[in-house]
Amino acid sequence: MQFKLLTAVTTFLAASSVQAAIAPSDIVNTLEKVTDLSSDTKDIAEDISNPVTIIPNGFKLVNNFKDIISTVTGAISMLGDLPNDPNFPEAGQTDICDAFREFVKVHQALLNVVIGKDSLLSSTPVASILAAVLRALESGVDKLAFTIIDTVPTCAAGAKKDLEALDGTIGEAIDTFSS
Template sequence: MQFSKLFMAAMVGVASAAPTVIEQRAMTSATVVSAIKNITILSGNLEVTVQGLNLSPISILDPSTFTPIVLGFNGIIASVQADISAMASNPIGTLTVSGQTDVCNAFRDFVKVHQDLLSVLIGKAGLLQSLGGAPVAAVLRTLEGVVDTIAFGIINAVPTCDTGAKAQAASLKQTIEKAECAYTPAGILGISLTCQILLGLSSS
């Protein structure tokens, strides 16, 4: 009897120590669309926040002035990073033409809303704002990296409408770079010719 109890205890220990097998399930178009829409909502909410900020020469003397912007973008970055991890664990499956169209439409809407956000941010920039805007430029550089990654994953899953998605991703990347430049002191002061060209394009 004692041996039986010991044997059963040992078997329970072995079972609990065995690695858990995680079943991979391909992401559906509905899941991808939902994830993109969530990022779009975060971008729209941050646009409202940025519009309401006072970035006057006096207000920017307080370093916390830029905190809502940085926190907002960090929230978007965290959401995108979570989606990237989810896509790595459960890759997007083979989507129907209709599913691909839904994903492309959601991505197009995200790009538009995010570019609107960045345009508002760029519009509030200037020489003095850029001098204190290093944290904003830094978070935008991180944003650029994660957006590039998730856009690549999405585009690969939508061959029937990838031409438009690629163009939208390229356009968004350029807008992010303009925003980075607008809050980079060297860019505003003319040290970086590339930055100056980007800012010129953003105003044309």
């Protein structure tokens, strides 16, 4: 009887410690979620157009960037469960790289709109908060990107170029709001 109980407990513990495998589609879905948040944040940034909208939309902008950071942090946690070599099929790697490229494109568009709002935001308390949030965003995006790049050897070179371009735009945004 004790042997059966021990076997049952061991089986239960082994089953509960098994983690669900992460598929390329999981990574793609996460990148698409971050891309959608970036697009929504761009809409908020575009609405900053006059003295009446600067403060309320400026803080909405900051809060949306915080949502992006939170989503990126969750993605980093999810990807932390990946084995060192997930051995994704080539088609899955391509899907991941395509989703990453789209994220970079949309996020750069967002950052360029935000940079363009410097003249309106620079004289408000939003500017210094935005600079701090952008620094946190850069750190999270870099960590996420490097993790993703490690999973896609077939298209890693392109993903690295995309990351370099994004880092340049994030750096410009940080510099804009740090001065």
